[in-house]
Amino acid sequence: MAAKRRIEMMEENRAKMIAAARTAFADKGFANTSMDELTASVGLTRGALYHNFGDKRGLLAAVVAQIDSEMAQRARASAANTSDDWERLLAEGIAYINMALEPEVRRIVLLDGPAFLGDPTQWPSQNNCLEFTQQTITEMMERKVVKDMDAKVAAHLLNSAALNAALLIAASDAPHKTLPHVIEVFALLASGLRNN
Known part of the structure; x- marks a missing residue:
């Protein structure tokens, strides 16, 4: 059960970051979006960003794909x-x-x-x-x-x-x-x- 919940939390965190990035990238553009502000806005850390997407470009790739x-x-x-x-x-x-x-x-x-x-x-x-x-x-x-x-x-x-x-x-x-x-x-x- 713990492993299943961890996977669910990872998927939730990933979805939160994509949604927040989508808004930020649309409003400010990719280059002007702060990853610290973005992750903080959804209650996550930069570590969650790196774990889920590798880096800021990986997050952009996920947003673009969506x-x-x-x-x-x-x-x-x-x-x-x-x-x-x-x-x-x-x-x-x-x-x-x-x-x-x-x-x-x-x-x-x-x-x-x-x-x-x-x-x-x-x-x-x-x-x-x-x-x-x-x-x-x-x-x-x-x-x-x-x-x-x-x-x-x-x-x-x-x-x-x-x-x-x-x-x-x-x-x-x-x-x-x-x-x-x-x-x-x-x-x-x-x-x-x-x-x-």
Whole structure:
């Protein structure tokens, strides 16, 4: 029983730190967030941070993974009512791009994430999204919705286009003005995959 309770406490502490970091990183940015203040705000020590995440970057990686995973789920959910396979895939990409306007997503995932964690295409959460897109493209090829092609390459390029579109919006001085142009070009690029 003691071991089980210890595991539960570790999971609770981990969840507390991720939640606190998510708020702090969104408000202050990764570089300006004090780990001493963050851990104290949830009644923990730096030792708990190091034990659970290794360091501050490890905590950022956990926060980014959580938000990025939520983004993928939200993109799928927003397109779930679309009956046409192609339109659903396109709607998922556009939903993901639209999330670049959200302050938390913009600051943590699209600005600080790449700056401190490196290439987003190497993040585990992006790999999960990539597998899902590849499976969807493979299924659409079988039904002749899209052209015959290497599904893995197509998934990489389509996901990269959506990710880079979101990065472009996040870095823009006028994200709301940039968004419609980005979505228009993303849809044009993606349409090249579709069978006529």
